[in-house]
Amino acid sequence: MxxxxxxxxxxxxxxxxxxxxxxxxxxxxxxxxxxxxxxxxxxxxxxxxxxxxxxxxxxGHRHPRINAAIRAQLDRIAHCSALGLTNDIAPRLAARLIGLFGTEAGHRAFFASDGSSAIEAALKMAFQARAYRGEPLRTRFISLGGAYHGDTVGAMSLGHSGAFHRPFAPLMFETTEVMSPSCYRCPFNRARPQRGADARDTRECDWECIGKLRGALDKSGETTVAFVIEPRVQGAAGMLMQPHGYLERTSALCRDRGVWIIADEILTAFGRTGAMFACSHEGVRPDLVALGKGLSGGYLPLAATLASGEIFDAFLGDYAEFKAFFHGHSYTANPLACAAALASLETFEKDxxxxxxxxxxxxxxxxxxxxxxxxxxxxxxxxxxxxxxxxxxxxxxxxxxxxxxxxxxxxxxxxxxxxxxxxxxxxxxxxxxxxxxxxxxxxxxxxxxxxxxxxxxxx
Ligand SMILES: Cc1ncc(COP(=O)(O)O)c(C=O)c1O
Known part of the structure; x- marks a missing residue:
């Protein structure tokens, strides 16, 4: 055969x-x-x-530096558990990623194997942290129309992607959907379509998309855990591109109301939008960032959730309090994939x-x-x-x-x-x-x- x-x-x-x-x-x-x-x-x-x-x-495929890094790691060890142990690669990668994101001290990286799992970890971290911080009313998430954050049940619940999610509706938890800031099909954009012009540049509107998010945030009061967003580009929704300035404005609205920002940079990170991270274009510092896809250069399954010190600290306590993050994967911090990711980041720098x-x-x-x-x-x-x-x-x-x-x-x-x-x-x-x-x-x-x-x- x-x-x-x-x-x-x-x-x-x-x-x-x-x-x-x-x-x-x-x-x-x-x-x-x-x-x-x-x-x-x-x-x-x-x-x-x-x-x-x-x-x-x-x-690119078969990149000499990434291939060599994987081979060198393979000659040492392919995988070992990160439960009760660590390895000599994953902590280096965590430090590099946190450094690149320009986050303050106290940030942490949690590794998984695919983007959906990185999002799942982010939403569970945020949810659990709210409870530990004595904010039990904060149980809801807000996300964008058409959003796609992956295929695990939590990630699907954050999404609003009809065909993908409809069969699973009874399994999913409820989240608040706000309009997608996509100018070409925006009902508030009064400009006629123009050949040769990006609808984001010719739009005639009053930033109604921001008003919609403000409305949702104000209506939800103190019940919102976090706003979840694919920064700048909503991928699976149809490569919907946000008007520049949307991210910064939404970030300010969330900050003012104590709502965390979860940035799904699974598609947008690692140079894809012209900067290392899409959030960097608008100086936005999310509280949680999900990375995947290009993290290992596209070589091996690897994803990461970067969490702020504020969120990480909420989990600290005595053993008997059982405040650990109750979530994990057998292949977390896999040395082979981490070696590929380090070689990819080195390539960004050297080349x-x-x-x-x-x-x-x-x-x-x-x-x-x-x-x-x-x-x-x-x-x-x-x-x-x-x-x-x-x-x-x-x-x-x-x-x-x-x-x-x-x-x-x-x-x-x-x-x-x-x-x-x-x-x-x-x-x-x-x-x-x-x-x-x-x-x-x-x-x-x-x-x-x-x-x-x-x-x-x-x-
Ligand atoms: C923005 C975004 N989030 C999450 C995911 C899910 O990632 P994975 O397919 O690695 O589970 C994808 C996949 O296309 C994505 O584009």
Whole structure:
């Protein structure tokens, strides 16, 4: 049985209609190797990794420094428990991360293996800390419309992503949803759509999104534990991009009311938006930060929850008080994954990745400009190395294509045949290349997507 046959016989893929996947005419791509921003399949075909292997990869595949760090660690030990023990790698990584975030003394890092678990830990830490601090009324969370924070039950409860969460509604706890600050489809934005212009720049509004959050915070009084936000870009919601200044304003509102901020930087951290962390753009210091995806450079499953000293201190007490954080994972602080993460952070420093990013961001913007020429492109938005192209049935009214049209899917399928892999979010096309992609690769990714779009939806 070849790998594709074995896959179709034995694997269950996430977010996938398995009847389609297993259909006789479906021929899955079997990736066997990669280098930089290129993936190779078992037939020797090459593909540009247009979504950085589902938003994880930073410095490219088979990066020599990260490979060497993993190998060196493997020669010492792959895994040992962090219950009652520590290792010589995880504390170094914790110190680096806390240092990078520019947080004050007292901060702590808690390690997990995936983003959902990092969010789950953040919400449980915040909830438990409120109780220990004598604030038992603070039991509610506020989060954004369309939010996606992962697939564990707590993370789903913080989310408001219809299709993903609807089947589990009876399992989830209630959270307060406030409007997503996404200008292109904002009901309060009075500006007409303009070709070539980012709706965030042309918007005509009175920051009603901020007013909505203020209203929710005031209504909830002293019952809110924390406001949870994907800073600057809501990923799975459709790469919805927030007007600059939203984050700073929401942070001030929360601070004034003693509400903690949980920043879900699982998608946005590690250079993705042009800075190490999306929160840094607006000088926002969250009380809890969830990191994942790019933390290990996209090499191994690793996530972290960074907690403020204030939250950490709430758990301190005598043994018999049982105030420990009752949450943990077998692979917490896994040395192999931590070694990869340290090598990734070292690469940021040694190769001056952040300093080189503006050039790549500008290259991607230049390559993306032509999408405005397509009559069915409603919005082209970019934040760092995240590019979203929203397809619409009608430009002037912003009328979306139906989900049934599967246009996003069909365009990405056509791009695949042009040697570029990415996944749409419904009818929004997404390019999110590894940070190491060269100018030629960025252009080739955009060209493949453009040609695919023109094939599926001729101009
Ligand atoms: C913003 C955000 N939060 C959380 C998650 C969940 O992370 P994971 O898939 O590693 O569990 C994702 C995954 O896409 C994400 O984009």
């Amino acid at each position: 070849n790998p594709a046959e074995a896959d179709k016989r034995f694997l269950w893929h996430p977010f996938t209609q398995m009847r389609e996947w297993c259909a006789p005419d479906h021929d899955p791509i079997v990736i066997v190797s990669g280098e930089g921003a290129v993936l190779r399949d078992d037939r020797g075909r090459e593909y540009l990794d247009g979504n950085a292997s589902i938003w994880t990869n930073i410095h 001056k990745i952040l300093q080189r990013l503006p050039a790549s961001v500008a290259d991607l913007a230049r390559a993306a400009a032509k999408f405005w020429d397509h009559p069915h492109v409603g919005d082209v938005r970019q934040e760092g190395l995240i590019l979203a192209i929203e397809l619409v049935d009608d430009f002037d009214s912003r009328r979306p294509f139906t989900a049934e049209s599967r246009l996003g899917h069909r365009v990405c399928d056509a791009a695949k045949h042009r040697g570029m892999l990415t996944r749409p979010i419904l009818n929004t096309l997404v390019l999110m290349p590894p940070l190491c992609a060269t100018p030629d690769q960025l252009r080739a990714m955009a060209d493949a997507l453009w040609d695919a779009l023109c094939e599926v939806l001729p101009r």
